[in-house]
Amino acid sequence: MPEKRYVVTGGAGFIGSSLVRTLIPHGKVSVIDNLLTGFERNLEEVCSKIEFHRADIRVFSAIAPLLMGADTVFHLAAIPSVPRSIDDPVPSHEVNIDGTFNVLRAAAEGRVRRVVYAASSSAYGDTPTLPKTESMRPMPKSPYAVQKLVGEYYASVFDSCFGLETVALRFFNVYGPRQDPSSQYSGVLSLFMKHLLARTAPTIFGDGEQTRDFTYVEDVAELCFKASQAEGVSGKMFNAGNGGRFSLNLLWRLLQKIEGVEIAPRYGPPRPGDVRDSMADTASAIAELRHAPRFSIEEGLRRTLEWYRQAL
Numbered sequence: 001m002p003e004k005r006y007v008v009t010g011g012a013g014f015i016g017s018s019l020v021r022t023l024i025p026h027g028k029v030s031v032i033d034n035l036l037t038g039f040e041r042n043l044e045e046v047c048s049k050i051e052f053h054r055a056d057i058r059v060f061s062a063i064a065p066l067l068m069g070a071d072t073v074f075h076l077a078a079i080p081s082v083p084r085s086i087d088d089p090v091p092s093h094e095v096n097i098d099g100t101f102n103v104l105r106a107a108a109e110g111r112v113r114r115v116v117y118a119a120s121s122s123a124y125g126d127t128p129t130l131p132k133t134e135s136m137r138p139m140p141k142s143p144y145a146v147q148k149l150v151g152e153y154y155a156s157v158f159d160s161c162f163g164l165e166t167v168a169l170r171f172f173n174v175y176g177p178r179q180d181p182s183s184q185y186s187g188v189l190s191l192f193m194k195h196l197l198a199r200t201a202p203t204i205f206g207d208g209e210q211t212r213d214f215t216y217v218e219d220v221a222e223l224c225f226k227a228s229q230a231e232g233v234s235g236k237m238f239n240a241g242n243g244g245r246f247s248l249n250l251l252w253r254l255l256q257k258i259e260g261v262e263i264a265p266r267y268g269p270p271r272p273g274d275v276r277d278s279m280a281d282t283a284s285a286i287a288e289l290r291h292a293p294r295f296s297i298e299e300g301l302r303r304t305l306e307w308y309r310q311a312l
């Protein structure tokens with residue numbers, strides 16, 4: 001049987017580059033990325049084992065030939081930030097909605113077997129009920145949350161109208177190696193790591209008691225692969241979280257303890273579009289995708305910190 005071909009859009013980014021490493025033992029891997037927030041260095045030690053295409057998902061003709069005939073397309077390319085989608089909504093709309101439509105259309109026309117779509121827990125918004133279950137009505141609070149939700153709806157409609165198998169995974173706050181800490185839009189844990197190692201105070205927006213279901217990137221990558229293989233799940237959406245929640249204050253305390261330092265954080269005003277609490281109900285992913293996260297928060301933080309210590 002010919003080797004399966006997997007395409008990862010956004011494969012030079014934080015989560016995509018981890019997924020690429022998970023996929024390499026299973027087949028041929030191609031990456032599509034325009035390097036907006038991703039880096040070729042994220043793929044450095046695996047670059048001889050993959051194909052890299054610098055291409056923009058907003059340009060259908062550039063990506064359609066690259067998707068043709070693939071077994072699975074993992075669609076992760078996006079402008080993935082709530083505040084950035086508020087500061088500058090047009091590019092994130094174009095990439096996250098129009099780009100996603102292009103990827104799904106190219107996959108359907110190119111006879112791809114399945115698309116696994118990186119959706120976002122931000123779709124749940126601020127509904128008070130925890131944990132968040134997949135059947136809850138979405139309440140997006142930011143352009144980014146709307147855009148990711150539209151992608152989910154499109155994925156399910158490409159399944160029902162165009163015969164393309166799709167699975168959407170709502171990622172909860174993902175953290176781990178290769179998350180870029182260099183921008184004001186960077187994920188909170190990457191910024192915590194940077195400040196911890198530099199022995200400087202991070203800024204926490206709000207009172208720091210907001211909670212998140214932090215999920216280690218290798219668990220997310222493994223879940224993406226399982227979503228590409230599972231049977232009877234096409235057209236569905238699943239939470240991709242850990243099933244726990246930690247406040248930002250607690251996380252900063254944990255990190256200080258691991259590192260043996262004491263650094264009081266600064267506090268800034270709450271950011272518009274941020275949700276207060278988030279935690280995944282993981283029952284469906286466990287039952288239908290046979291997924292159980294392997295990494296506790298302590299283990300994930302230790303591994304992540306070690307990586308930043310080497311990298312920074």
Ligand SMILES: NC(=O)c1ccc[n+]([C@@H]2O[C@H](COP(=O)([O-])OP(=O)(O)OC[C@H]3O[C@@H](n4cnc5c(N)ncnc54)[C@H](O)[C@@H]3O)[C@@H](O)[C@H]2O)c1
Pocket residue numbers: 009010011012013014015016032033034035036037038039055056057058075076077078079080095099118119120121148170171172173174175187
């Ligand atoms: N990190 C999280 O906690 C989290 C949570 C929920 C959902 N997600 C989703 O996971 C996916 C990956 O996020 P990430 O955290 O790895 O972010 P990232 O910024 O590291 O990765 C996104 C990648 O997409 C690429 N990209 C952007 N615009 C593109 C375009 N027009 N054409 C081609 N490539 C383009 C970037 O260069 C980058 O490599 C995104 O779809 C994001 O919405 C992430």
